[in-house]
Amino acid sequence: MESNAGTLSHPLSEAGRAKAGANVRDVWKEKGGTLVAGLLLPAFAIAIWQTAGSLGWISARFLPDPYTILKTFRELAATGELGADLGISLQRAAIGFLFGGSLGLLLGLLNGFSKTLDGLLDPTLQMIRMVPHLAVSPLIILWLGFDETSKIVIIALGAFFPLYLNTYLGIRMVDRKLIEVSQVLAYPRRKVLTRLILPAALPNILLGLRLSLAVSWLGLVVAELIGSQSGIGFLINIGKQDGVPSYIFVGVILFAVVGKLVDSFVQALERRLLKWNDSYLG
Amino acid sequence: MAESILEISSVSRVFVKNKSTVTALDRVSLNVKRGEFITLIGPSGCGKSTLLKIIAGLDTQLEGKVLLEGEEIVKPGIDKGFIFQEPRLFPWLTVEKNIAGDLSLRRPEIRDRVAELIELVRLQGFEKAYPKELSGGMAQRVAIARALLRNPKVLLLDEPFGALDAFTRTHMQEVLLEIWERNRTTMIFVTHDIDEAIFLANRVVILKPRPGSIRGIVPVDLPFPRKKASSSFQELRIKILNEFEKVDDLELESGFVI
Ligand SMILES: Nc1ncnc2c1ncn2[C@@H]1O[C@H](COP(=O)(O)OP(=O)(O)OP(=O)(O)O)[C@@H](O)[C@H]1O
Numbered sequence: 247m248e249s250n251a252g253t254l255s256h257p258l259s260e261a262g263r264a265k266a267g268a269n270v271r272d273v274w275k276e277k278g279g280t281l282v283a284g285l286l287l288p289a290f291a292i293a294i295w296q297t298a299g300s301l302g303w304i305s306a307r308f309l310p311d312p313y314t315i316l317k318t319f320r321e322l323a324a325t326g327e328l329g330a331d332l333g334i335s336l337q338r339a340a341i342g343f344l345f346g347g348s349l350g351l352l353l354g355l356l357n358g359f360s361k362t363l364d365g366l367l368d369p370t371l372q373m374i375r376m377v378p379h380l381a382v383s384p385l386i387i388l389w390l391g392f393d394e395t396s397k398i399v400i401i402a403l404g405a406f407f408p409l410y411l412n413t414y415l416g417i418r419m420v421d422r423k424l425i426e427v428s429q430v431l432a433y434p435r436r437k438v439l440t441r442l443i444l445p446a447a448l449p450n451i452l453l454g455l456r457l458s459l460a461v462s463w464l465g466l467v468v469a470e471l472i473g474s475q476s477g478i479g480f481l482i483n484i485g486k487q488d489g490v491p492s493y494i495f496v497g498v499i500l501f502a503v504v505g506k507l508v509d510s511f512v513q514a515l516e517r518r519l520l521k522w523n524d525s526y527l528g
Numbered sequence: 529m530a531e532s533i534l535e536i537s538s539v540s541r542v543f544v545k546n547k548s549t550v551t552a553l554d555r556v557s558l559n560v561k562r563g564e565f566i567t568l569i570g571p572s573g574c575g576k577s578t579l580l581k582i583i584a585g586l587d588t589q590l591e592g593k594v595l596l597e598g599e600e601i602v603k604p605g606i607d608k609g610f611i612f613q614e615p616r617l618f619p620w621l622t623v624e625k626n627i628a629g630d631l632s633l634r635r636p637e638i639r640d641r642v643a644e645l646i647e648l649v650r651l652q653g654f655e656k657a658y659p660k661e662l663s664g665g666m667a668q669r670v671a672i673a674r675a676l677l678r679n680p681k682v683l684l685l686d687e688p689f690g691a692l693d694a695f696t697r698t699h700m701q702e703v704l705l706e707i708w709e710r711n712r713t714t715m716i717f718v719t720h721d722i723d724e725a726i727f728l729a730n731r732v733v734i735l736k737p738r739p740g741s742i743r744g745i746v747p748v749d750l751p752f753p754r755k756k757a758s759s760s761f762q763e764l765r766i767k768i769l770n771e772f773e774k775v776d777d778l779e780l781e782s783g784f785v786i
């Protein structure tokens with residue numbers, strides 16, 4: 247039976263792929279098809295989970311059923327508590343990302359362009375990169391205390407490196423043959439930067455942006471779990487202290503959903519900005 | 529037509545690479561007349577690209593002198609157009625923006641010129657296309673338009689159609705001749721293909737390797753459009769092939785000495 251399902255879905259998706267270039271509607275149809283197919287298993291799991299919970303096979307103290315989690319979500323949302331926590335978490339992640347990410351972008355650009363600066367800074371940065379930033383977060387908290395600064399530093403530290411490394415690489419890997427074209431066309435120096443090097447490095451910079459955002463979000467989770475009086479991580483901690491597992495579930499699901507949304511946003515941005523890119527497949 | 533626009537006098541170029549030296553060019557001299565179409569032909573490694581890069585100002589490590597309209601060439605510039613073997617378009621720019629390059633399409637005179645050139649290289653309808661949507665021949669035509677927009681005094685082409693299939697290649701040769709007949713831009717065109725060299729040129733310059741130098745110059749006085757199958761075309765072909773055989777004989781002799 248399993249093999250049967252496999253042979254059924256395969257030729258369908260193959261056919262869809264073959265036509266994909268020609269017809270946009272086919273692409274959507276196929277995308278919709280794979281979306282439905284992809285949701286089958288989770289839906290099945292949730293159904294079993296719910297049934298098991300309703301029949302009392304699993305203790306709600308350990309694993310609340312999906313409906314209970316949904317109810318908790320609605321209650322928390324209704325009091326405004328959840329919105330406030332989410333707002334604070336988002337704000338922390340955003341501030342940390344802005345600091346770390348923009349510093350990473352800036353140093354990536356500078357070191358990419360200047361051999362002197364590169365020689366001065368890069369070895370040190372590569373050394374720091376080897377230190378797992380989440381492992382030193384207790385130290386950061388010890389130094390800076392439990393207030394906002396320490397959280398933002400933890401997040402910024404994580405956001406820095408992906409943008410730094412990818413921006414730097416993007417600039418250093420610009421095709422020499424295109425540089426030669428800019429010479430032959432006598433581009434002024436400034437335009438070599440703005441019209442050639444930056445656009446050529448853009449795919450890498452956007453990749454760095456995407457990774458930086460993901461790491462920022464991860465840093466936020468860790469920072470809030472280690473200690474905070476607000477935010478989604480705080481909600482999870484309360485769930486742990488008071489023995490309300492559905493709080494933990496609501497928190498974890500929110501972390502996951504927002505993380506995915508942010509990632510999808512950057513992906514959409516990539517699709518828009520990199521539609522010229524031959525190797526970019528979305 | 530009689531006045532020379534480009535004077536190459538006794539140009540040598542030696543590459544030094546971990547103690548071994550390669551003489552890519554050895555005292556090459558050539559005068560190119562204004563509006564002339566020169567094709568450079570010769571076996572791989574005889575210094576064709578090296579010579580073209582020197583004229584373009586991309587390579588300045590030379591002995592001897594190259595004068596463009598009496599002035600020494602010291603750096604690349606828009607007065608020396610260059611077409612590479614690959615189109616080398618900027619993949620993030622549309623066709624029209626690739627042609628415009630660092631010049632703004634918002635300037636009406638640029639916009640008009642770009643539109644004119646797009647028509648000249650027969651790419652109407654593809655103004656907004658990205659390079660990945662073009663065939664090799666189309667992309668190379670964009671590269672040609674990009675060079676022409678700058679009104680170069682001389683257009684240097686380094687095996688520009690080498691990567692194209694035979695049909696596209698013939699078509700591109702016709703397009704290039706059409707452009708040349710209209711603009712009378714001085715052309716220096718490198719190729720491996722004897723037919724291509726004869727089909728396009730006023731003069732075919734034959735180079736030989738080790739060290740790279742001019743073996744002979746064959747004027748082509750056939751009227752345009754030329755027929756590759758005609759007997760006069762074939763005669764020239766044999767003449768040039770004979771020149772190559774002389775080169776081979778020389779190499780054989782030196783081979784025996786070693
Ligand atoms: N940057 C370089 N460094 C060292 N040697 C070089 C360099 N560029 C060219 N040469 C040498 O100079 C000689 C001529 O090279 P060039 O590229 O001009 O040949 P070519 O006639 O264009 O050959 P092809 O038809 O294969 O393109 C070759 O022996 C090559 O090895």
Ligand SMILES: [Mg+2]
Pocket residue numbers: 576577578686
């Ligand atoms: Mg070459």
